[in-house]
Amino acid sequence: MFHAYTGDEQFDLQLNRFTHPELDPSVKGDLAEVIPQLRTAGDWYPCWSELARRREVAGDHAVASGYWGAAAFYEPLDSETKRTAVAGFRREFYAGWDGPELERLEVPYAGSSLPALRIRTAAEHSAEPLLLFGGFDSYTEEMAGWLRALGDCGRDVVIFDGPGQGTALMRGLTMPLAWERPVGAVLDALEIERCAAMGMSLGGLLVMRAAAFEPRITRAVAMDVFYRMFDALEIRLPRTAGVALEFLVWCRASGVLDAAVSRLAARDHDMAWKLQQALAITGTDSPHALLYELVRWSLAGLGPLVRQDVLLFAGERDQYVPLRRLDQVARELVNANSVTTRVFTDAEHAAEHCQVGNLPLALGAVRDWLDETEERLP
Incomplete structure (x- = not known):
């Protein structure tokens, strides 16, 4: 079942995604320990990587894999922390796989x-x-x-x-x-x-x-x-802000778009993550270039x-x-x-x-x- 752990919509989705206390009740203790420490997106890597290493030592590979996935989530693509967490996520997944032939x-x-x-x-x-x-x-x-x-x-x-x-x-x-x-x-x-x-x-x-x-x-x-793709950017914005964003894209107002999106990302970790990930997957190098690309999607x-x-x-x-x-x-x-x-x-x-x-x-x-x-x- 879905658990509203923090009241933060994105935090809660990812907590449910990467941890499964229904499969291993001991995860509940880890959640009780880590959730109070998750105040910003920057808290995820240090908190979850520590728990992941602890679970690795205990041989709890499937749980450790999920924790490494949580540790990786907010990290920039080109960071050493991202590489470390993804490697841990994949390594522990294969170590703990007990399903059909793979x-x-x-x-x-x-x-x-x-x-x-x-x-x-x-x-x-x-x-x-x-x-x-x-x-x-x-x-x-x-x-x-x-x-x-x-x-x-x-x-x-x-x-x-x-x-x-x-x-x-x-x-x-x-x-x-x-x-x-x-x-x-x-x-x-x-x-x-x-x-x-x-x-x-x-x-x-x-x-x-x-x-x-x-x-x-x-x-x-x-x-x-x-x-x-624009839906995912606009869905939690006020309607007027979404309309304004699309108008600025239509006008090709590159400088205004860069400033506006950067302001949004600075005060909203959900928007910051969407921007970071979308820039990475599309290979674009600025908010305005990204938004011009996403119009096609x-x-x-x-x-x-x-x-x-x-x-x-x-x-x-x-x-x-x-x-x-x-x-x-x-x-x-x-x-x-x-x-x-x-x-x-x-x-x-x-x-x-x-x-x-x-x-x-x-x-x-x-x-x-x-x-x-x-x-x-x-």
């Missing part, structure tokens, strides 16, 4: 490679594989851990860090809007002729883009629906190109995506073979972004939908 792969891409994992979830794989990727700040290892909630879904699951994500970003690969390119590279390398595809968070936009241009995708899942005009079966999720209290976007995306998918929507609620402990708080419920719904739509594939 194959580590490297997919050639743009003169470098994309890290991928293939998880064997059943003895026989008659169903189409599921291709899974994240969005704004994800890692393959984190999503692999979440897939335990999916259970034996009777299909291989392939997870990858695309350019701009996870380890691929740390290799210098920035994120393209043309997401069909990394998807195509993975499908080519693994010789996959047909698959379902699922994108999480910003991946909800990326999966629709990929489905529009990659015919090997037969079904698409957006967890959650994500219409445009939208599903506008792509809906009619999607012809697959589509599953769209939304959380009624998503802090990054307005709930109204769910109906809008569904309406724009005019040529989809079918469109299924689901809104998750507080009562289900799944109202937050990507259903953090009740992943088993959400992933169970994905599994059921995949089984149902599998039966009517040509």
Whole structure:
């Protein structure tokens, strides 16, 4: 279930994301110790890295991995602390993995490679594989851990860090809007002729883009629906501020934009993190250049190109995506073979972004939908 630990919306989402006291009750003691110390974003690395090292010594690898993930979250991409925390997160993930067979792969891409994992979830794989990727700040290892909630879904699951994500970003690969390119590279390398595809968070936009241009995708899942990048920047701003921001972008008022966004980031750790991460994944070097780039990141005009079966999720209290976007995306998918929507609620402990708080419920719904739509594939 989702816990409102601090009253700070972003802090609470990340605390629920990286710690799972339902799986290990001893985590509650660590939370009681660390939460009073988390006053600013700068407190996360020293607090969580100390706890992560303590858990490593105790051999609690899965817990240590989550703590290292929390330690990494607010750190700048090019910092030594980020590299240390990400290395710890990945090292402890593999040390603590006790799930199905897991194959580590490297997919050639743009003169470098994309890290991928293939998880064997059943003895026989008659169903189409599921291709899974994240969005704004994800890692393959984190999503692999979440897939335990999916259970034996009777299909291989392939997870990858695309350019701009996870380890691929740390290799210098920035994120393209043309997401069909990394998807195509993975499908080519693994010789996959047909698959379902699922994108999480910003991946909800990326999966629709990929489905529009990659015919090997037969079904698409957006967890959650994500219409445009600007929504995540504006959703917690006063409406007048959001309108003003978009007007300044339209006017190309670069100096004013740099000053305004910098002021917002200086007094709001959520905005500061969004700015820091977005600059990194897009490879832009200023707030105004970033905002000019983000205008392109939208599903506008792509809906009619999607012809697959589509599953769209939304959380009624998503802090990054307005709930109204769910109906809008569904309406724009005019040529989809079918469109299924689901809104998750507080009562289900799944109202937050990507259903953090009740992943088993959400992933169970994905599994059921995949089984149902599998039966009517040509």
